[in-house]
Amino acid sequence: MRVLILSDIHSRFDVLKRILESVDVDCCFICGDLSDFRAEDVFVISEILSEVGLKCYCVHGNCDPEEAIDYIEQSGMINLHCKSLPFENYTLHGVGGSNYTPFLTPSEYSNEEMWSFVENFIYGERNILISHCPPKGILDMTYSGINAGCEVIRSIMEKFDYIFCGHIHEAKGMYKNGTLVLNPGSVISGSFAVWDMNSNSFELKNVKDFKNFRSI
Numbered sequence: 001m002r003v004l005i006l007s008d009i010h011s012r013f014d015v016l017k018r019i020l021e022s023v024d025v026d027c028c029f030i031c032g033d034l035s036d037f038r039a040e041d042v043f044v045i046s047e048i049l050s051e052v053g054l055k056c057y058c059v060h061g062n063c064d065p066e067e068a069i070d071y072i073e074q075s076g077m078i079n080l081h082c083k084s085l086p087f088e089n090y091t092l093h094g095v096g097g098s099n100y101t102p103f104l105t106p107s108e109y110s111n112e113e114m115w116s117f118v119e120n121f122i123y124g125e126r127n128i129l130i131s132h133c134p135p136k137g138i139l140d141m142t143y144s145g146i147n148a149g150c151e152v153i154r155s156i157m158e159k160f161d162y163i164f165c166g167h168i169h170e171a172k173g174m175y176k177n178g179t180l181v182l183n184p185g186s187v188i189s190g191s192f193a194v195w196d197m198n199s200n201s202f203e204l205k206n207v208k209d210f211k212n213f214r215s216i
Helices: 013-022 041-051 067-075 111-118 151-159
Strands: 002-006 027-031 055-059 084-087 090-095 127-131 162-164 173-177 179-183 191-196 201-206
Touching: 002 013, 013 041, 027 127, 041 067, 055 090, 055 127, 090 111, 111 151, 127 151, 151 179, 173 201, 179 201
Parallel strands: 002 027, 027 055, 090 127, 127 162, 162 179
Antiparallel strands: 002 191, 084 090, 173 179, 191 201
């Protein structure tokens, strides 16, 4: 089983298609910000993934309006927000949106709300968290030097074998101290990751030579 890990698509369907053309994978995790403030773009992403036969598990991000949660389910993708679901030999858990930012984006939540999203998780022997936000202090440093991660995610991170996250585009990378935390980078910059579950190996990749990127 090979899993494509994506985050921060921000409605860049052209880049998503190029990434899909470059990989041989069996399913997909999306760590939020599917759209650039247009919830209906979820349906376009679902169609693109369906064309290549990829089953997709995802959460919404802070730039996805909250109606995107319903649209994810209507589209045929699997909405993980606030849920615990079986996946191979793991239990998948999901939390979407983000803690508060200076930008007043559509899906930002207080710590109390973030706690309400995770407090009813049902843990298995091996657990994966798909989160838009990284844990506070881990793969969360912005260009301005601020650690913008989520305190709630940090407080529960030891419950997981893996945390796949996004949100901070510039914090692409992997961190391991018991729990492995991975930020695949943003799709809008051509970045993604592949997890080969058979060898339990991870690759951080980038599709080169894109032109005419639209900044967000």
